[in-house]
Amino acid sequence: MRMVFRWYGEGNDRIPLRHIKQIPGVEGIVWALHDVPAGAEWPMEKILQVKEQADKYGLHIDVVESVNVHEDIKLGLPTRKQYIENYKRTIEKLAKVGVKVICYNFMPVFDWLRTELYKELPDGSTALFYEHAKIDAIDPMELVNKIAGNPEFTMPGWEPERLQDLTSLFAAYKHVGEADLWENLKYFLEEIIPVAEQNEIKMAIHPDDPPWPIFGLPRIMTSQENLRKFLQLVDSPYNGITLCSGALGANPQNDIVEMVKEFADRIPFAHIRNVKVYENGDFVETSHRSQDGSLDICRIVKAYHDIGYTGYARPDHGRHIFDEECRPGYGLYDRALGIMYLWGIWDTLQRTKEGESHAGHQ
Ligand code: DNO
Ligand code: MN
Numbered sequence: 317m318r319m320v321f322r323w324y325g326e327g328n329d330r331i332p333l334r335h336i337k338q339i340p341g342v343e344g345i346v347w348a349l350h351d352v353p354a355g356a357e358w359p360m361e362k363i364l365q366v367k368e369q370a371d372k373y374g375l376h377i378d379v380v381e382s383v384n385v386h387e388d389i390k391l392g393l394p395t396r397k398q399y400i401e402n403y404k405r406t407i408e409k410l411a412k413v414g415v416k417v418i419c420y421n422f423m424p425v426f427d428w429l430r431t432e433l434y435k436e437l438p439d440g441s442t443a444l445f446y447e448h449a450k451i452d453a454i455d456p457m458e459l460v461n462k463i464a465g466n467p468e469f470t471m472p473g474w475e476p477e478r479l480q481d482l483t484s485l486f487a488a489y490k491h492v493g494e495a496d497l498w499e500n501l502k503y504f505l506e507e508i509i510p511v512a513e514q515n516e517i518k519m520a521i522h523p524d525d526p527p528w529p530i531f532g533l534p535r536i537m538t539s540q541e542n543l544r545k546f547l548q549l550v551d552s553p554y555n556g557i558t559l560c561s562g563a564l565g566a567n568p569q570n571d572i573v574e575m576v577k578e579f580a581d582r583i584p585f586a587h588i589r590n591v592k593v594y595e596n597g598d599f600v601e602t603s604h605r606s607q608d609g610s611l612d613i614c615r616i617v618k619a620y621h622d623i624g625y626t627g628y629a630r631p632d633h634g635r636h637i638f639d640e641e642c643r644p645g646y647g648l649y650d651r652a653l654g655i656m657y658l659w660g661i662w663d664t665l666q667r668t669k670e671g672e673s674h675a676g677h678q
Contacts, residue, residue, distance in 0.1 A: 317586075317620060317662055318628045319655060320379050322346040322646060326369055330641070331648045333373045339652045341659050344376035346419075346630055348383070355386030357402040360409055367413050379585060379628050380410060381419035381558075382522070385504065390424055391488050392500040400504065404511045411515035417584045417628060418512075419558045421522040422501050424492070424533040425485050428525040428563070433644040434636065435600055443635040444645050446526060446566070448597040456531045457482060486531075494534045498545075501536070505550040512554040518584040520556045521546065525563035526599070527570065538567070540575050547582055560587035562632050565611045566599045572611060576619035586625070588616060588658055589632035601633050601645065604654035617661040621669075631655050 321336050323329050323345040336342055347370075349362050370377050383406055386399040410418065421427060431454070435445030492500075505519075512519045527538035536542055543557055557579055564570040576583070590609030593599045602609040620629070634650030636642060 317625050317658075318343055319659070320344045320346050320628050320630045321651065321655070322381065322630055324348075324350060324643065324646070325366065329643070329646075331646075333369065333375060335648055337373045337375065339655055342375070342655065344378050344628075345370055346379045346381045346628075347377055348380055354384035355388070355399040355402060358383070358406045358409060360412075363409060363413055376414070378414065378416040379419065379630075380415055380417070381585075383407075383410075383418050383420050385420055385422060387425070387485060387488075389504050390422060390497065390500055391492055392496060392503065393488075396500075396503075400507050403508060407508070407511050407515055407517055411517050415517060417518045417520050419520045419522055419585055421524070422497070422504075422537060423524050423535060424489055424497070425482070426530065426533070429530055437600065437602070437635065441635040441637045441650075443601040444633060445600045446598060451530060456486070486533075489533055492534065494536055497534045497536050498549075501546070502549045505555060509550045509552050509555050513552060516554075518554050518556050520558040520583075520585045522558040522587075523560050523563045525560065526566045527564055528567065538564075539570060540578065543575065543579065547579065553582065556582040556584045558585040558587060559583045560589075560632060561611055561613070561616055562587065562589035562591045562601065565591050566593060568593055568610065572616050573619045576616065576623060576625075580623040580625075583625070584627045586620065586627060586629040587632040588613065588629055589634070589654065601635065603635060603650065604631060604657045613657070614661055617658060618665060621662060621665040629658070631658065 319341045321339060321342045323331065323333065323336060325347065328350055336345065347366055349358050352358055367377050383403065389396040389399050407418065430444045431447040431450040432445040434442040436442050508519060521537060523537040524535040527535065529535045537546065547555065559575060559579065561572045565572055590602045590604050590611045590613055591599050592602050592609045604613055606613045631651045631654030633645030634647055634654055636647050637650050640647045640649050642648065
């Protein structure tokens with residue numbers, strides 16, 4: 317397991333790289349050019365800038381999250397051709413600076429969706445929260461204004477340029493059902509994966525968060541069965557998954573341990589986080605600890621250990637704790653705690669496997 321940490325870039329993330337460097341076992345940043353609109357080719361100068369910044373701290377830039385897919389590709393419009401070309405050029409450029417994995421998603425219009433960014437937990441910390449009844453009742457526009465208007469910096473998936481044309485986007489998706497979305501995804505993969513292969517970059521789709529349709533928009537990366545179908549669309553080791561325990565785990569029917577086992581050799585990137593799911597379908601993000609949420613993170617990490625996982629992993633969202641002012645879900649403290657929990661489990665499993673006695677010092 318190679319631990320990495322998401323960083324939003326100089327001037328766009330309050331967390332300095334020198335702090336990331338101090339989290340035990342973190343070897344690289346998970347990054348993106350957040351100011352480049354979805355669909356545009358990434359400029360080399362900007363890519364090199366991030367590389368230089370990371371290099372200074374001895375952190376690698378092997379994992380990109382995300383190169384966003386333009387809506388016209390998901391909609392299957394004729395204009396997708398140009399956006400796919402741009403995507404290919406971006407893959408080639410990223411390969412030149414040593415990138416190994418590109419995470420992306422194929423969710424129409426919205427990326428992750430929550431109804432509250434700062435839901436108070438019993439211990440006084442706050443976390444991202446999803447309330448089912450509210451989603452059913454709310455006008456998407458209202459939610460967009462609430463979420464996008466809230467944070468200090470642009471959040472991934474909620475970029476203003478992506479959301480400005482919401483009404484026409486919704487109208488366009490009226491004619492795109494699940495079957496169409498599968499078709500459009502297949503078309504995209506058939507174009508992209510050969511380029512990823514040539515450039516030795518593993519593409520890793522992020523599951524839908526939450527893993528069900530919202531506001532009448534189709535969502536397909538939602539279950540073990542659908543992920544299996546996805547991997548078969550283009551059966552290449554370069555067509556993989558970002559297995560996100562928290563995104564998939566919001567549906568209690570999804571068994572993450574089973575997915576790790578089944579998709580073992582097609583998971584170049586793992587997101588590991590916990591989520592507490594209530595009977596009415598609401599869910600809140602919790603600390604990474606198994607006892608705090610509905611997912612057994614110990615068993616999930618054990619599943620990765622059992623398959624001899626050598627891919628990249630990051631803690632995903634965290635709570636907002638110790639009065640930290642941070643991007644929703646992306647503070648330093650709780651994600652750092654999460655990492656230490658993941659390492660604790662991993663290292664213990666490793667020692668047990670090696671049959672070492674615990675003498676107290678090495
Ligand atoms: C949620 C997060 C997502 C993710 C993007 C990837 O679990 O990991 O925001 O970054 O969907 O494209
Ligand atoms: Mn995730």
